[in-house]
Amino acid sequence: MDFTIPARVESLRARITDFVARELIPLESDPAAYDAHENIAHDALAAMREKARAEGLWCLQLAPETGGGGLDKQGMAVCYEAMNRSIFGPVVFNSAAPDDGNMMLLEKVATPAQKARWLAPIVAGEVRSAFAMTEPHPGGGSDPGMIRTSAERIAGGWRITGRKWFITGAAEARHFILIARTSDDARRGLTAFLFHADQPGWRIARRIPIMGPEEHGGHCELVFEGLEVADDAVLMEVGDGLKATQIRLGPARLTHCMRWLGLAERCVEIANAYAAEREGFGVRLADRESVQLMLGDLAMKIEVGRLLVMKAAWALDQGSFARKEISMAKIAVANLLHEAADVGIQINGARGYSKDTVLEWIYRYARQARLVDGADEVHKMVLNRHLAAEGDAFWRWSVDEERP
Structure with missing residues (x-):
């Protein structure tokens, strides 16, 4: 079994390690570098992100044509480990949850038009995103089959009602991926939708306090009271939510x-x-x-x-x-x-x-x-x-x- 890594991955790992030691570890001891929720403050984050871009360490997990560094999952394992030697690391390199998973999903399954509208701004660092799936009891948590948030067919689109909670990053997110029920089919009853924070018909009920430091945007409870999305906001196909x-x-x-x-x-x-x-x-x-x-x-x-x-x-x-x-x-x-x-x-x-x-x-x-x-x-x-x-x-x- 070959446990060696490519020279390019080792070069990236070494450069990330140097960046973390030089730029981020010292920042951790500066109280002014933290926001009110114990994450890196926005001003400090913006400055560090610019440096990471300049050093070619931005979005390494995405394909070059998407704006990334083209790492496979094995290369990501090496580089992500190096990034998180600092508590500030992943978000500086645009490799932190939930944006990380959302970008990889959109890169893999979104249409070209959806990528231009919903993915490109996250890759550019212009907006943050959230993935809205988990619900309070009796809704779905680890079991997506229990999801109760529903999407009802209307002319030209869908009307969504329901409730989600512990949605990471929601308070600062602009782009959302939402999982809702569109039928009772056990395998094809869920659909993934895209929506923007400015659209009416939904609200943040509260930012849920937690015992630990928080990601930017916290962990929020969301209420959907008739959010309407068009057909082109369906990610993949109707019924492909699972x-x-x-x-x-x-x-x-x-x-x-x-x-x-x-x-x-x-x-x-x-x-x-x-x-x-x-x-x-x-x-x-x-x-x-x-x-x-x-x-x-x-x-x-x-x-x-x-x-x-x-x-x-x-x-x-x-x-x-x-x-x-x-x-x-x-x-x-x-x-x-x-x-x-x-x-x-x-x-x-x-x-x-x-x-x-x-x-x-x-x-x-x-x-x-x-x-x-x-x-x-x-x-x-x-x-x-x-x-x-x-x-x-x-x-x-x-x-x-x-x-x-």
Whole structure:
């Protein structure tokens, strides 16, 4: 098995690593660089984005004809990990959720006219976007089949009513992708629609407060009270909403994991640096076996996470939906991130619990990892379904028939 990466990807990784160390890590210690929700402030973000563009590090996940860098999923795994060594990284490179997943979906399935209207402004960094699928009970969450927001046929288009919540980025988004029910068909009952924030017939009921730092635009509850969209706002075909969610959410779950690996490595880095200089009872923390065990265990788990992510990225690049591989990576890396932040804080003691480092920021952010894009338990059930259906073939290797 070939675990090497192309020279071009290594060059991009090195340039991203240098940019993060030079521009973003120092910014994290400046209180003025943060907005009221503990993300990078808009002025600082705009300045950093211009620098990232100038250095050719913008939208690397998209095709060159879309305005991107042409990375495949394996290349993204390498570069996204490097980006998120800083808590500010992904959004600076226009590779942060939810824009990241929305751009990749639109690039893959939108018509040329839709790409010009809905995708190009996100790629250019002129607008932000949101993906409106999750609903409060009894609506759909991890199970899209429970979606109750409905789209009713009208002359020349559709009228949409219903409610969504925990819609990431909605308060600042201008372009939205909305999943609504257009029939009771189990497989083709959902449709994906596009709409603009300025259109009437919908509103933000509230920005939901959360325990951790927030993405720009927060996590919002939306109410649709007769939003009308034209037929050309249908993404793909009527009834293709479930397919659209599958196309979007699989890779999006994996890109979360790619970024979380970078944060986990940052936690180890901060813990290592402190353990090397901090002494207690005449012994450096780094020389204590208990600390060595914690850091060695984390190093191993990070590498396990990297291998799971890279295998899933490879499967996606081969044209697979990679459902098993993505679920395994999502469970492992989400739990790893939480553990890495926890161990980092433990080794740093009171310093780790303070805001003198970004460990507490990462710790609060990390708890959502086991919930977003499917809770751990949902992904474990997915794996069990595959195990029940495949038996021993669950662990089969992909075979290259052209190799002897």
